[in-house]
Amino acid sequence: MTPKVVGIGEVLWDLLPGGRQMGGAPANFTFHARQLGADARPVTRVGRDALGQDILARLRELGVPTDCVELDDARPTGTVTVELGTDGEPHYTIHEGVAWDHLRGEAPGRRAVAAADAVCFGTLAQRHDDSRHAIRTLLGDVPPTALRVFDVNLRQSYFSRPVVEDSLRLANVLKLNETELPRLAELFGIEGDEPSRIEQLAQQFHLQAVAFTRGGRGSLLHRDGKWSDHPGVPVKVQDTIGAGDSFTAAMTLGLLAGWELDTINQRANEIAAHVASRAGGTPPLPESLCRPFQVAWAES
Template sequence: MEQMKRSHTPKVVCFGEILWDVLPDVRNPGGAPMNVAYHLNKLGIAVDLLSSVGYDQAGDDLIAFLQSGGISSTLVQRSSVYATSEVLARISENHEVTYDIVKPVAWDQINYTVEMGKAVAQADAIVFGSLSAREQVTRKTLYSLIESARYRVFDVNLRAPHYSDEIIIDLLKKADMVKLNLSELLLIVRWLSTVQITDEVQAVELLFSRFEIQEVLITKGGKGATYYSRQIRYDYPTYAIEVADTIGSGDAFLAAFLAMKLAGEPLEVILDYAVAMGAFITSQSGACPNYSKFDLERFIWKKKYMDFASAS
C-alpha cells in the first residue's frame, strides 16, 4: 500500500453534504463528509470542510457544532435561497438505517471559490461522496476541485433515488481510492459488465481493469472490512460490540483509515484502528458522539484484553 507519511501535519479536505439527522427522539449533526471531518479532527488531522448551509436556525446550529468541536467553518457557504438540509432517519429493529433526503437544499448549491481550490491543492487528500453530486451546481464544483487534488478518496453512499450510474462511473474515473460496501460494489459492477458477477474478488478486479483506482476498501459491518490494492488483498475482522445504531459507522471507519494511512502506519495497524473506530461509534448513539482519542484507544485496549482473557 502506498505510504503517505509526510514531514508536515497531514490535512484532508472533506467535500459535500452537512445536515441534521432527525430521529424520532433526537436531532444529530450528520452528513458523510462532515462525519469524516469530525472524526479526522478527533484523531489530530487538520480538516477543511467544504459545504453549504442556509441562513436559518438549523444552519446556525450546524456552524456552532463545528466551531465547538474545533472544525473550521470558513469554507462552509451560507445560502439565502436554500434551507439547511434535514434528513429523516429511521432505524429498524435490526439496526438498519433508512433516510428520507429532501432536495434541493443548501449543499446542492456549493459554488466554486478560489479559496476552495487552494485548500484542495494544499491538502494531502480530498474525500467526496456520491450524494453531493446529485445536482449540477455542486457536481460541477466537485469536478473542478478534484482536478487539483493530490489523492482522491471516493466514499460511495448510494441513496436511492439520489444517484445515477452515469455519475457514479464518472466519479470512479476520478478516484484513487474507493470505499463502499459489498452491495454497492455488486450493483456498480452490474452497470459495467454484461456478464453477471457475484464474486467479490472478480468485482474488484473489474474495477481495477476499468478505472485508474489504486485501492478499494469494502466495509462489511459485523464481518469487518477487506482492503484491496492492485497487488494484495487483506481481510480484517471487527470487534464484537453491542450495537446502539449504525449511523456514521462507515464514515468513522474511513476517517480512522485515512488518519493512520497519513501517519504512514503499516496496513495491519491501519485496518485494526479503522475497524475499531467503526465498532466504537456503532456502540454509541449518533454519528458524532463526544469522545477523545484516548477514549478510542482505551476501547481498543479493553477489547484486545478481553479477547485475550477469554481465549486463555
C-alpha cells in the same frame, strides 16, 4: 507533519426519533479525521437560516473549522428524516432543494483542496448539476500526489452510472460497502465473488486502494495486489450512523501514514465499532484509538 484533509459535500441535520443530530458523510468524515490528528475541514453549504447557524455552532463545538462552509441566501439548510431499523441500520428520507445541492466551490474551499493531502467525496452531493460541477472543479484543484477518496455512499435514487463512473475516474481510492458493491457490479457488468469484483474495479479505474466494509463481518482492503481481511470487532450496536465515515477517515489517514494494510484495517475496524456503539455520527473517540495516529504525525 500534520496531514491536511478535506471532506467535500453535504452537511445536514439528521432528524432522528430521539432528536436531531448533525450529519452528512463528509462532515462526519471530517470530524473523525480531525479527532485522529489531521488538519481537517468540510467544504459544504448551509442556508443563512436558524438551522444553518446551528450547524456552524455545532461544528465549532466539535472543533471543526467553518471557514469553507458557504452560506446560501435563497435555500434552506439540509435535513434528513431518519428511521432506525431493529438492527440499528438507518433508513433515510433526504429532502431536496437545499443549500448543499448548490455548492459553488468558493475561494476558501478551493484554497483548502489545493493544499490537501487527501480529499473525500461521494455521490449524494452530486445529485444536482450545481454541486456536481462544483465538486468536479474542486477535484481539479487537488494536488496530483493527494489521495482522492470516493466514498460511494449510494442513497435512494440519487445516483446514476455516469455520475459513479466519472467519480471513479476522478478518484484513486474507493470505499464501498456490502450493499454498494453488488450495485456497482451490476452497473459495470462485473461478475465473480467479492474479491474478484473489487480487483476488477481497481484495475478498470486504476485505483491505488479499495476498502470494502461488510458491517458485522469486518472489511477487506486491497492495495497493489495485496489484501487484508479483518473479521470485525464485536460490539453492541446502538446505531450505525457515521460508523462507515469514521472507517473512511481512519483508512485514509492510515494510507497517508504508510501503514501496512493489516494495521490500517485493524485500527479502522476498532474505530468504526466504537462509533456504532454510540448514538449519532460524531461521538468522541477514546484517546487509546486516536493515539497511534497522533504519534504517526508527530514522528513524520
